[in-house]
Amino acid sequence: MTSATSKAVFPLHDDFVPRVARWFHALSDETRLRIVDRLSDGEKCVCDLTDLLDAAQSRLSFHLKTLKDAGILKDRRDGRWVYYYLNPAVVEDLTQFVCSLTACCQKLNKEVSSCCE
Amino acid sequence: MTSATSKAVFPLHDDFVPRVARWFHALSDETRLRIVDRLSDGEKCVCDLTDLLDAAQSRLSFHLKTLKDAGILKDRRDGRWVYYYLNPAVVEDLTQFVCSLTACCQKLNKEVSSCCE
């Protein structure tokens, strides 16, 4: 038994659907995926990301806010700089959702196996 | 070692980003999430879904096409009916992506553990 199957995800609870939709929407944009990609090896400030992604500051600020509002990212201020980083709790919630869906697929295929194995 | 960590997902390959963005976009809409939810226990035809979700047929057709174009769903015709069902291959690719992201989070937190455990 893995954590991914420890809660009943499907069928979805009505209250859960909007939250999940926001996670997926936050990750549905290429710029935001590239932000997440850059943060996958550690936190970055906005000016780091403008350099790494060659994108305007206001544009990144918009996307960072979108990711933060969805819970995917968190931020912390250090002097002039604001550092953004992945929010492990929400990333794990998202992972559990997707792993549960995989488990459903496997069950439908009459395979007896658990997530990520 | 799990399958989720068997390939290097991060940093993302440029060619991979648009494909991933389409997965997430397909799942970023509440109606489409509810469709996936209903299909999590097996294939359904469009008229089943119009009843289950109380949605107009053209509306569902639009969303089913979006999910199918992203690879999340596949369909098969049986007489008059078209049955839609989850595409296990893409669901597993998506699972690997988010499991890899979780693994990155865990590594950043100096924890030595693998996906979904």
Added chain:
DNA sequence: TCGACTCATCAAGATTCATTGATGGAAAGA
């Protein structure tokens, strides 16, 4: 205090997306 730097926010414009109702094709029974 002044200027430089980092970043969030705003308004405007363009693009994309979701919904609706109408139309037509394909399949199957009468």
Added chain:
DNA sequence: TCTTTCCATCAATGAATCTTGATGAGTCGA
């Protein structure tokens, strides 16, 4: 053949989203 059922597609409308450039708040060093 005619009709019904199931479904995809289209056009039109409105809503949501993304980008850009400008503005301003907060921080820090000179």
